Amino acid sequence: MAHHQNQNQVKAKKHLGQHFLNDESVAEKIANTLTLEHYKTVLEIGPGMGVLTKYLLKKDLTTYVIEIDTESVAYLQANYLNLAPRIIEKDFLKFDLNDVFKGEPFAIIGNFPYNISTQIVFKTLEMRDQIPEFSGMFQKEVAQRICSKEGSKVYGILSVLTQAFYDAEYLFTVPPNVFNPPPKVDSGVLRLKRKVNFTLPCDEKLFFKTVKTAFQQRRKTLRNSLKTFNISDNLKANPIFGKRPEQLCVEDFIALTQLIENDV
Numbered sequence: 001m002a003h004h005q006n007q008n009q010v011k012a013k014k015h016l017g018q019h020f021l022n023d024e025s026v027a028e029k030i031a032n033t034l035t036l037e038h039y040k041t042v043l044e045i046g047p048g049m050g051v052l053t054k055y056l057l058k059k060d061l062t063t064y065v066i067e068i069d070t071e072s073v074a075y076l077q078a079n080y081l082n083l084a085p086r087i088i089e090k091d092f093l094k095f096d097l098n099d100v101f102k103g104e105p106f107a108i109i110g111n112f113p114y115n116i117s118t119q120i121v122f123k124t125l126e127m128r129d130q131i132p133e134f135s136g137m138f139q140k141e142v143a144q145r146i147c148s149k150e151g152s153k154v155y156g157i158l159s160v161l162t163q164a165f166y167d168a169e170y171l172f173t174v175p176p177n178v179f180n181p182p183p184k185v186d187s188g189v190l191r192l193k194r195k196v197n198f199t200l201p202c203d204e205k206l207f208f209k210t211v212k213t214a215f216q217q218r219r220k221t222l223r224n225s226l227k228t229f230n231i232s233d234n235l236k237a238n239p240i241f242g243k244r245p246e247q248l249c250v251e252d253f254i255a256l257t258q259l260i261e262n263d264v
């Protein structure tokens with residue numbers, strides 16, 4: 001298929017976190033992180049000029065893209081005619097994805113806009129029942145944080161909440177020089193696979209609140225950082241409360257939530 005580049009390149013806009021990938025082999029490698037298990041549809045966040053999109057379109061998948069930038073959308077419409085009906089010109093964070101997906105499962109992929117990376121992960125966690133797989137590129141430090149285990153310096157809220165529902169793998173590092181303009185830091189590609197047949201065995205709101213509150217004062221023991229939870233003296237004597245949050249694995253946080261739930 002002839003590929004007519006009948007429009008000028010999009011000029012990168014800083015406030016939209018635009019760093020366009022200009023290395024085809026990296027784009028293809030990111031597209032290939034999808035396992036294609038448990039879904040037939042993929043949503044790419046922030047396609048820009050479609051460097052990653054073109055490799056998604058070669059797969060046995062229905063590809064949708066969501067892009068906030070009007071100029072990028074015009075570029076995609078002109079250069080990827082087959083994609084046109086599946087270009088959503090919206091803010092990923094604000095758009096109700098079920099206006100399009102109607103409760104059906106879909107995977108998420110992207111070379112994500114780094115200014116909203118944490119919010120992208122939180123929205124994914126909210127919609128996890130519909131999202132069996134999530135892969136793509138963040139700042140390296142954020143990708144490492146999401147995948148890190150207890151005891152690591154970067155282990156935190158994002159690590160625990162993500163790994164409660166997904167198996168997280170850090171896949172590879174991408175240097176700044178393959179982007180235009182180059183970002184200041186290295187990037188990292190990860191893949192999240194939703195745990196099969198898993199339901200959180202504790203109150204979800206309390207679990208999120210416990211993890212967030214514990215890490216807000218990560219140097220303190222849980223006995224001190226969870227003061228506002230009004231835990232009974234009896235429960236506070238449990239050795240888990242002598243620990244700091246970075247010492248607890250996901251299962252420990254679940255057990256902790258259950259203890260708090262059952263405290264009288």
Ligand code: SAH
Binds near residue numbers: 020066110114
């Ligand atoms: N995937 C392209 C572009 C990556 S830059 C490439 O690899 O070259 C990040 C992209 O996310 C930009 O195109 C930017 O316009 C888009 N973007 C930024 N904020 C967004 C949001 N809230 N919703 C959807 N897209 C967004």
